[in-house]
């Protein structure tokens with residue numbers, strides 16, 4: 001797997017998923033497994049475009065579930081070929097939807113795979129309908145837990161704060177005893 005700064009990767013084609021992907025929980029994993037299958041079927045690389053810090057950590061100062069090195073290790077396990085890491089800072093945020101779409105052009109995605117609530121660009125002005133004007137977009141149905149509630153990074157952060165570690169690990173879907181999970185448990189309960 002190769003890691004790139006924003007605006008440096010150029011590809012003739014790919015399957016692309018964009019997102020904060022904090023925690024790489026079961027919803028994210030399902031999305032990336034689908035994207036992996038599409039990339040294999042089309043014979044093109046799988047690219048993930050992600051943000052460091054995740055936008056919600058930057059704006060709302062919520063707790064980080066996975067550090068960048070942890071996230072990259074998990075993306076590699078999921079069979080991602082290229083990861084673009086955008087430094088999410090004031091300068092980056094100032095770019096509007098048009099410049100972000102311009103950047104995507106260099107990746108030439110044959111398909112973009114997202115969940116229905118994906119947003120992008122300054123003020124969250126772009127969504128899957130915006131992407132559909134230019135690209136083939138696959139929308140994954142919300143992945144839910146056994147009680148039918150949608151899995152999200154926000155929900156997992158809340159479960160950690162409530163001390164419901166078993167449920168949080170269940171929704172993360174990674175090995176409870178792996179070093180990154182133990183390290184995060186400590187970080188998430190410490191205020």
Ligand SMILES: Cc1cc2nc3c(=O)[nH]c(=O)nc-3n(C[C@H](O)[C@H](O)[C@H](O)COP(=O)(O)O)c2cc1C
Nearest residue numbers: 019020021055093095100118119120121122123124
């Ligand atoms: C160029 C750019 C500017 C953004 N500006 C904002 C912003 O002003 N406010 C905000 O909440 N999120 C902003 N975001 C983050 C997106 O809303 C969104 O969190 C990001 O695209 C990841 O999608 P996800 O949260 O569905 O994973 C921006 C994203 C991009 C690519």
Ligand SMILES: Nc1ncnc2c1ncn2[C@@H]1O[C@H](COP(=O)(O)OP(=O)(O)OP(=O)(O)O)[C@@H](O)[C@H]1O
Nearest residue numbers: 019020021027114115117118142143151152153154
């Ligand atoms: N449970 C889920 N089912 C299907 N798609 C999902 C699910 N959770 C996230 N996604 C998709 O994964 C991509 C990245 O989303 P994001 O990183 O914002 O996850 P999130 O769990 O919704 O985070 P947060 O709770 O911080 O908003 C988006 O396309 C989003 O729609």
